[in-house]
Amino acid sequence: MAEPLKHLIGPQTARETADAVARASEAFDRAAFLADILPVIDGLELMQRGQRIADALHRHLPNDFEQAASILHNCLPGPEQGGLSGWALLSFNQYIAAHGRRNLETSLGLLKALTPHFTGEFGIRPFIAEEQDRALAIIAGWAHDPNHHVRRLASEGTRPRLPWAMRLPRLVEDPSPILPILEALIGDNEDYVRRSVANSLNDIAKDHPDLVADFVERHRAGASKDRLWLLKHASRTLIKKGHAKALANFGFEPLSDVTVTLALANDRVRFPGEFGFEIHVRNNGSEARTVLVDYAIHHRKKDGSLSPKVFKGKSLTIRPGESLAFAKRHAFRPITTRVYHPGVHRLEVMLNGVVQAGADFELTAPANTDDGKRRDH
Incomplete structure (x- = not known):
């Protein structure tokens, strides 16, 4: 130690x-x-x-x-x-x-x-x-x-x-x-x-x-x-x-010809556990595009409101007509800087900083009552 x-x-x-x-x-x-x-x-x-x-x-x-x-x-x-x-x-x-x-x-x-x-x-x-x-x-x-x-x-x-x-x-x-x-x-x-x-x-x-x-x-x-x-x-x-x-x-311009679809591996997560999802990105335009793919988890707070935290995904260059897909697994486990509350959470996927897709999922976990050591974000 x-x-x-x-x-x-x-x-x-x-x-x-x-x-x-x-x-x-x-x-x-x-x-x-x-x-x-x-x-x-x-x-x-x-x-x-x-x-x-x-x-x-x-x-x-x-x-x-x-x-x-x-x-x-x-x-x-x-x-x-x-x-x-x-x-x-x-x-x-x-x-x-x-x-x-x-x-x-x-x-x-x-x-x-x-x-x-x-x-x-x-x-x-x-x-x-x-x-x-x-x-x-x-x-x-x-x-x-x-x-x-x-x-x-x-x-x-x-x-x-x-x-x-x-x-x-x-x-x-x-x-x-x-x-x-x-x-x-x-x-x-x-x-x-x-x-x-x-x-x-x-x-x-x-x-x-x-x-x-x-x-x-x-x-x-x-x-x-x-x-x-x-x-x-x-x-x-x-x-x-x-x-x-x-x-x-840094070359991440607003995108009008790139589309995103989102597929959830599971829409219910038992704490502690993992939330799986797959992001599909397609370039429908005639030029290659530089794309920054991030995602945000909107965590449920004690009062029922949602508080987003952005997580870094990938930086991609997509050729015209190309489709790319990648899977993510987001872990929900005890940490000292967050209290997890059960209920509906939300996932959002962003391209170059703009939200392009989203989906709700449920976290089935008892609220942590150790308020003296942890805080909501």
């Missing part, structure tokens, strides 16, 4: 942090620092463990943030000596975010220095939230840094909806200030950076679909294979939702 995530930080992390800070500052009281942490850390979860160490740093480092930041900087790995890296630096993020707000340039400089050894994407967000213009003016320069970890921080740290991190409401509402950063990085030579750019654009697409579709259109012409992958990955939510321009950007 895998170790719980909280064990990524533990008593040894606290001791290693104490040793590093003691080497960087003769005035640091190592024993008092550890006395604040070790008696309680085993009873805490991951983020709480990092925060406990961060709080202890605040109590035992100088009150002057500039002095404290210099000490923490000297705890990082250097060209001739080892230093702290990995999850030990989560507490540095938390300390800087809490206590460096009045020292923007120093704080961002320290987060930039530590990001090659862990990440600074969580620590920089309070600064963007509070002083967006000043913070982004600094972060924008990181897009041209020789270190790919720093370049990634410029895109990942500014994501409007970064998972597991505080949301940036102003950038959710208006993401235009970070578009120049993303444009500077779409041709980056590191996949690690390009993937972050794609994820940021996908975040933006959830609130500004047309903006991202236009962005992709502007940068698609003459794009390399790597850039095309980035732009398509950035469009994944839009494509899944059938956004017309996003689909057209």
